[in-house]
């Protein structure tokens with residue numbers, strides 16, 4: 001049954017877990033091992049995101065940095081190249097292998113690699129309390145127990161923690177697509193849960209925004225409709241009434257009739273979809 005949050009919660013982590021259960025999203029290393037084969041590194045299309053993340057993170061020269069959910073090293077690699085000591089952790093062996101291969105090719109030194117999950121015992125793996133200066137989780141903290149994951153970053157970092165989470169209900173669903181589908185724009189925005197969990201702990205989180213855009217090419221208007229319906233089917237359970245969900249296919253069809261144009265490569269939206277990331281940082285000293 002569809003569910004519309006009334007935002008009366010006093011426990012943001014329980015609210016988040018309920019949302020994740022309804023979305024059916026659980027942490028699964030096999031999913032990420034499969035994605036590792038094609039996942040971009042910092043040399044791929046994500047470099048403006050990486051530049052902006054690193055500028056906002058304001059890491060000082062020579063600091064020790066935990067990169068949790070490091071993936072193929074989009075942040076770990078430039079940080080090590082810049083002289084930081086990096087502990088790069090991920091639960092996907094495939095992601096770690098891809099990162100290590102690139103770092104070997106580039107001659108990057110100074111990265112300690114650990115296969116580690118958010119749910120593991122970090123001190124037992126050598127990541128004890130206040131063992132790094134800065135703890136990062138870029139696009140990698142949408143875990144089932146978000147409150148516990150945020151707490152682990154706070155307790156592991158001496159100075160600062162920084163994360164990014166989508167401004168919408170998934171990294172692929174931005175405000176424009178929600179508007180087009182007639183769905184609520186703010187409920188289900190992942191970053192709001194982290195912000196509120198931290199605020200409830202007496203932390204004053206800083207928030208900035210990192211714009212990014214997606215440009216997809218389709219063989220036909222039908223393929224575009226299937227694609228956007230599929231994205232929304234997997235992404236918005238838990239944030240809209242059944243009535244609104246039933247209206248989605250018709251609304252998407254009408255929107256695509258206006259927005260899709262045919263170019264030399266195939267069918268594309270007139271303007272690419274914007275899917276922004278919220279960058280959240282907080283002080284960890286004394287916590």
Ligand SMILES: C[S@@+](CC[C@H](N)C(=O)[O-])C[C@H]1O[C@@H](n2cnc3c(N)ncnc32)[C@H](O)[C@@H]1O
Pocket residue numbers: 027028029032033068069070071072073074075089090091092095116117118119137138139140143
């Ligand atoms: C979207 S990628 C982001 C990678 C990198 N941080 C970046 O910004 O490019 C998400 C990463 O988080 C990792 N991850 C997801 N859930 C995890 C978990 N429960 N424990 C450890 N790593 C996890 C995945 O294996 C994947 O490498």
